[in-house]
Amino acid sequence: MPNKSLESISNTLTSEQVFLEFLHRCIDEICGRKGPAYEVFKSSANWSLEEFREFTKSIKIFFYEAVTKHWHKDELLENLDDLESSRQQLVLECLEIRKDEINVALQRDTCAISGPVLEDFDWSLKWVMGSSKLSSLREPLLTVDFHTSQGREKATSISSETKPKINTVSLELDKQELKTLVSALQKAQDVLTSWQL
DSSP: OOOTTHHHHHHTOOOHHHHHHHHHHHHHHHTTSOOOOHHHHTTTSOOOHHHHHHHHHHHHHHHHHHHHTTOOHHHHHHHTTTSOHHHHHHHHHHHHHHHHHHHHHHHHHHHHHSSOEEEEEEEEEEEEOOOSSOSOOOEEEEEEEEEEEOOOSOTTOOSSOOOOOEEEEEEEEOHHHHHHHHHHHHHHHHHHHHHHO
């Protein structure tokens, strides 16, 4: 880790259980959830707010780099050399347990840089019985709401917690427009599948 004072900062967390909880909260923040709160950990450690932020940022940078650079155990230990061995082991165990989750979050952030990403969708079917021009139209219309997000501001934004902004795009489609949409989505899926091979 970049700062040699981290050993003294981490040693103020006397309980290994509290230290482990702190590590998991840092990973939660990388994954877009609520991260460690100073108010929660200040009773377990004699940290100033600045030390808390410094240690949180260093731990998150370590996890980010460990996953993105695919560090082996020797490289991991080399980057943890300013922590005592029992703390190093806790960090390694935590990383092993949550590596896949971190990887998914970082991939999601990277994909979100290029543009909106589909998060979810809702649909409903309406039966239009008539309109101002035709008294008996009887045409089915599908309403689709696509919930998209822009992701975090940057894939490397690990210094502060950011949540993706969700936008909703609504479409009302008749039968032919629905067929066109399904065809376009199938083509997009085929392209994505070919990239994965």
